Amino acid sequence: MKDSLRKVLVIDDENAIRKLLRVSLEANAYHVDEASSGQEGLAMAASLRPEIILLDLGLPDKNGLLVLKEIREWSQVPVIVLTVQNSDEDKIAALDGGADDYVTKPFSVPELLVRMRVALRHSSGVVASKTELRSGPLVVDIPGHTVLVDGEMIKLTATEFNIVKVLIKYKGKVVTHRMLLNEIWGPNSVEHTHYLRVYVGAVRKKLKTREDIPDLIETEAGVGYRLLDLD
Template identity: 55%
Template structure:
């Protein structure tokens, strides 16, 4: 990706750093947006769909690691950490959470630009869609909000994780093993009854007719998929 027109979101509570980055990166043709807190950064990311995010870990409201995790629920935009935290353990935590690279303050602009180019080369070529609308069902991944016919649906954390995983791969079949491993852990890969119970609960909350589901479709003996258009299917 070239600099010309690329959108970069800077999430940092230090005004001098934001000013420095905006001036320097704008000179290379980048379009810049900024946020001074984690929550503002998450909101900006959902609205702007940045091509790259520069993130400070030491934010005043939400820890940077949590911001990474929240972003990675729906976005594959490269994330470069810019932080004074230089311990190896902090870098590992950030990278494990989903960051693409880590630059320690103070930094040189040349180094940051090089890291940005590398991150873009390795970025997954996916389209960020934080809001998925399927008929009367709306799933807002950026804000962890599910609505049916415009009304919010209250889900338990596990119910939400199941729906989120299905939404991130809408139209694709996710196997029982994949869902169990992702949500409960590898030691639960054979516990398919866990899924049946929670899928049943989830259907009762989002399906107009849980006995004839339109959204969460069963692929017998394989797993489940989120239909990209309403359809009826085996409810087992």
């Protein structure tokens, strides 16, 4: 691959669309990588670090908006949504979810190329993606869904991982019960603080792998939780 080529990741389950995009983009000085599912796309976005992503919303294994949400948890790479859905509600949902632009299928290749150039121009100078977040002995790999304490892999449930992920994103700051509940279980669960207390207790125990490792999660009584900033 030539150094001058811009790296683009296409996440789309339609083989014909991927083929069209590969031919068109390679003819315009892009290097193209392809993923046919949401999970594959997330893995490739983390490992390949593309400069721009073209994302279909109608993926077979995971809604494209969820893929977009997960990417935005650790990266500000430009994302252009490609979809047959054309309602204002769909466009608003994609743009509110962090998409940089929205192109409806069938699309004009020259128009798509222009929109890609604009998105790349707007992204110049953006801080590079950061897939790992750290606080002292704690390392959280967001796209990899892994947590290590002092180099030791910690086995967490999906809910426990999401709690750690939210807390470390705001390390050193109090995250309220309401915010945690909304982030993890949705807005209809914001009063269920007893569930949260049980899960946070389990997480706290799992992260303390040795006596000399400090309790990484502090409780702010009646308010929420703080993950210590040890860096």
